[in-house]
Amino acid sequence: MTLMSSVTTRLIPFGEYSTWVRIEKPDAPREDALPLVVLHGGPGMAHNYVRNIGLIADETGRTVIHYDQLGCGNSTHLPDAPADFWTPQLFVDEFENLVDALGLDQVHLLGQSWGGMLAAEIGVRRNPALASLSICNSPASMPLWSQAASALRDELPPEVQSALDRHEAAGTLDDPEYVAASAVFYERHVCRVTPTPPDFQESVDQMEAEPTVYHTMNGPNEFHVVGTLGSWTVVDRLDRIDTPTLVVAGEFDEATPATWEPFATRIAGVTTHVFAGASHCVHLEQPEIFRAEIAHFLSKHDLSTHDYSPSGRRDLTS
DSSP, X not given: OOOOOEEEEEEEEETTEEEEEEEEEOSSOOTTOOOEEEEOOTTTOOSXXXXXXXXXXXXXXXXXXXXXXXXXXXXXXXXXXXXXXXXXXXXXXXXHHHHHHHTOSSEEEEEETHHHHHHHHHHHTTOTTEEEEEEESOOSBHHHHHHHHHHHHTTSOHHHHHHHHHHHHHTOTTSHHHHHHHHHHHHHHTOOOSSOOHHHHHHHHHHHHSOHHHHHHTOSSSSOOOSGGGGOBOGGGGGGOOSOEEEEEETTOSSOHHHHHHHHHHXXXXXXXXXXXXXXXXXXXXXXXXXXXXXXXXXXXTTOOTTOOOOSOEEOOO
């Protein structure tokens, strides 16, 4: 498919800082198609690895907006900010500032991994701009995430588990043996595409060059969570979400069913879908199938307003 959409970028003031935004407009826009805002993961992984979701622009005739969250990518970097600066509320405020600055009355919101956690935080606040939420490959709490990671680690080869345990105990997380052992987990549960997709590698490279946000909030990697998000949960607030919501994950996702089950049971009228054969980065592993599922959901809710009244749950698990 030839990309015909036009792409513009800009910096949006956010207090004394700046948020970098990428706006992809379709060649043939649909008047009834609301814009889609995409929240990247990490925290601190920048938009690069989810950039291909922008193909939805021409595939559905809607504008797609990516942005680099504060502290990473092309937005303001703050390597000296204290740990307590980096909170979910900071990133909720950044999203609200962006929507206001762009003059968006109503949007669809898609978040991947940490982005889905952030989308849930925005959803429970009942932001009037939300037409729908798509929570992709995300846990409803970090304790659930850590429990799932532990269970998945138990399935790794014994020598891999031993290397992980040994280096975590010694604090030698930059040792090549630890890096290689970590890669085994990533290849099973994070991105099953080999070689690593360039977009994914771009996000990894920029995070490693500026690891402040990721290391502060999460930790050194996806399964050794020692950051400030370690006790985060939205489970007890999910009944506040009154927006049409889609929850998706991969069959081999590090976000296992136990991590996202609260979304499925506590959000009224939720739709769920599991992509067979995929892991955490479904959008890179099965890009066309992923975008088609998202596009179908968005099209149903382009005209959704706050008159939305859920009438039961729809389960598309496959």
